[in-house]
Amino acid sequence: MAEPTSQFGRIRLGARGPTSEGVFKVTSNGLQWKKTGGGRHVEIPSNDIDSLRWTKVGRHCQLAVKRLQNPAVAFLGFRDQDLEPISEMCTSYLTKSVTTRPMAPEGRNWGEALLDGTRLDYVSVDERIVFSVNLPDVVQAQLAGNKNDVQLEFQNDDTGGGHNLDSLCDMSIHVPPTHPGYEGQDDVSAAKAFLDTIMAKTDAGAVTSADAIVTFNEVAVSAPRGRFDVEMHASFLKLCGQSQEFRVAYSSISRLFILPKTSQPHTLVAISLDPPIRKGQTYYQHILCQFHTDEELEIEMDMSDELFESKNSQCNGKLQRKIQGPAADVFSRAVRGLAAAKISRTGNFRAADTLSLAIKCSYKADLGHLYPLERAFFYVVKPPLLITHEEIECVEFQRQGKDSLAVAKTFDFMIRTKNDQEYQFRNIQKIEWANLFEWAQAKSLRIDNISEAQEGPGGPAGIALDPDEEGSDEDEDFRMASGDDDDGEPSEDDSEDGSDVASDDLSGGDSDGGGGVSAPKPAKRKPKADKPAKAAVKEPPAKKAKKAKKDKNAPKKAMSAFMMFSNKNRESVKEKNPEATFGEMGKLIGAKWKEMSDSEKEPYNEMAAEDKVRYQEEMKAYSAKKAAAEEDDD
Template sequence: WRDSEGCCVLASRRHCWLVMSAPDSHQFGNIQLSGKDQQRDENSGTLKVHAGGFGWKSRKTGNIISVQKADLRGVEWLKIPHAYQLKLRVKGGFVYKFNGFRSQDKDTIKMYCKDTFEADMEDVHMSYKGWNWGEGSIEGQNIVFKVEKRLALEIPLSEVTQATAVKNEAVIEMADDDTAMPDDEVLVEMRLHVPAPTGEEAADMDGTAAENFVNQIKEGGDLEKAGLALASFEDVPIQVPRGRYEVEMFDKFMKLHGKTFDYKVMYSNVSALYLLPKPDGYHMALCITLEHALRQGQTQYPHVILQLPKDTPLEVTINLEEDEIQERFGEKLSQIEAGDMPSVIAKVFSAFTKRKVIALKKDGFNGGSKAEDDRATSIRCSVKANEGQLYPLDKCFFFIANKPMVVDFDKVGSVEFNRVQSNTSSARTFDITVHMKDGTGVNQFVNLQRNVYKELYRFLTEKKIRIKNVAANSNFGDADGDDDDEVNDPYMERMKREREQADMAEDDDDDDEDEVWPSS
């Protein structure tokens, strides 16, 4: 029988033997799930090997990866820098890698796998010669490159976004890591020179050796990652980065093909979509705000601005079956979408990125009688040397220019009006300075037309944004003396009441006509 501690007890009349039973499982702490983002806290956890297989649990999130005994196809042990790696090959060609083991853990895992899983753990030796020639192949769900039959590198097919053949080269492109910092080095492309075969092998081969290798990648990986776009738009004018691009929509990312540069945008990297009218009355700006900026050399693009003509009709077909479209997107997308270009592209982008398209509100800035006029929905101004349009939206300022910028209202500490004092009442423009709560600095917008002052003041007051210096002349903003453009400005109303009270006290209309009241 077993006692309360799980020990086997064998008894007879004269003797009693205490026999310790073998452990049912082994547990290893501080084990990292290997991958390009293995440095994250959520990828550190505990690995447990038990009679049913392997199980890994994240210490931070509690996520579990389970490998059942019946699905196990191979167990490998590798030496990596500063530690050891356990590689599990499972049914379907998938591979799980776990880092952080010690050298003394090898015998424990090897013996347990042999006794429990009837599987021999294989020692795999890496190649450290640094040669750039060897043998490339597709093994399961991985691209494997070996030097003298030793593993040099391994790339999961799930990370491959595109594979093409250019003469004798196989060009393999990987999805950019949207969590990488600007100074991080990320593998985004690899070119393999595949020599042309000779003799009988060349006679039996269709196409070049590079094309055959690329076809193997396409057969082993997902179709959408191998080059089949789910939707595409040709010759799309883009303001930032400037040029005309072919836009291809894949399952997890979109790709912008330009004459000079190509860009990949992961849907998980899109934080917001805006559809805003341009002041020319002809274009709409579809703005894609990114959590991590696109990079081209030293230039970063935190926003992608599409400039789409309103009157251009567009029809696009989604390359999926109707039932699959219904399962993925619900009622948000149909197999064939038709309409004007801004509406169609915005709808498709919203469905793929799972982000709501933000547009102007009727009760927002200049939301009254001027709401139908595209020129009244934005303010022409400049940030340093960049001239553009400032859009006061429901939750932020969006400045569209060659260097776009977003200022969230929840991060704004105060707004300061400049050049609106009484001695500048004849000025045609004014400036505003936006002070941030976290003290990261200020954003200054200059040369705003004076006829938008009252509406901007009303808008900021309605949003409960603190005005740092309410120093404005009572007549500022009356550019043409047109009472129809007046807005109920609390500060202006107070100034008028004070002036009327002063008029009544002094009872001298002639003097009051030339009087200039100091700002408070």
């Protein structure tokens, strides 16, 4: 029986900085919120929920969750009619009732400051909520000059707010000396007693460099660019440079990535942020810290036993007081322990040189490297980009110069996300085509132009014969193993007896002459002596037609019998020949197909015929639906 759930879309997570929309769910295990398009993910188990409060805030409603072991969380963007189903689900699955609390429609400056866990509620005289403050957001608290006011300073970073949005920086709370809840004892004023209570709920004491838990000096940072001293405090880390300073709350750190650089003795540690930090109008979604690969460090966490136990429980016991090892590893483990963030490392992808973990390419006008990770692509350096697999709608391998006789030595790799955003990585060496193609298939990424991608960077000119025809040594599935030259034609240095010259193909082996026959070159026409030559008039080059965007709803094309055979036997051939290159694999499968009799090929022919009928039926329905939609538009 499926687990009952209740789902609500376009819900925002209450936090400082820009708010992102996501999906909110109520399940029997607790509450879940996941950012739309991937990224930040919040899970509140049922045994960590203390109370639930519903409040009308402006045009929408808010659900505040008080937790037993962690700071309170608020979810915004609900409708009035969502209260009833949420109350029923919480009562049924979480055995928690949802209480309603009205919000004061007018501003008041006198009331009661109530501490409810890690939340400070300011309640008016008629017991309506004026505002709520999440105490972990307080970075500094102190008494004012009159000794009766408590000043609270909030994180003002740098965590990027939306354009033209105001952000709360500080507030002052007046505590009467005769307040019954905080009456002073032993010469301690009521305001000081209130301040001590606030300090116990926050990490506001650690606000100076001397109070930092650990400091990394002179760290080279690529984004934002500069050299910074990285101070790690109890609730935030601080980047201190000569001319700029950034403060990043641990709650905004979503994940860490360790990325060894290609052909350089350096390692990048990428800190992914949600929301990002900003300086002026520049937003930084990722902080890139660079360390020398051979540099060794040893640090010791300067923190109390109580704080250490609290942080260690949040990161599942991965925090250590003493950490030693490579500098990049020590830094990332320190951030992981204090921020309770996960670390992602590079997987088993290797470039064509078998050593590099990334592919050299360019994005827009900047040269960088694309790291294919286990669940994402990460591009560095400018700008850093993280594209998770769950965000990707499809990928596409694009040849350069495919409409001309000459085939370029590079190709483009395009990633299209589910929200129709495209990322095009250009000038990738064609020798990387095979590894990237295999990687995309292994990760079950949908390749939009699968037929063209299987042909390889040389395109259909690389092999002109069908695998069933006489004289073909290669198979249709791996046409990129062709031995033709870069221009798609046999080399002019080929001898008459059919011997070929080694070509710059993807497999790196010798060509076998399996390509198409080149057309004879036309003879040069000599100008006539009795007529003067006319001046050549150069016509403007015709504009290249923009490639039509493929409809992702169109039916998948039918597969041939050989394609059916190739897909079924590819893994078994690879197991028997683990050292075979991509092009060699194509030759092995093609040779195996040629050796089969007609009776052995019959099952694959039947499968291809069935797939062809499937495609025709789906295409007929698709065309009818498309025509009906166009008539409606007219």
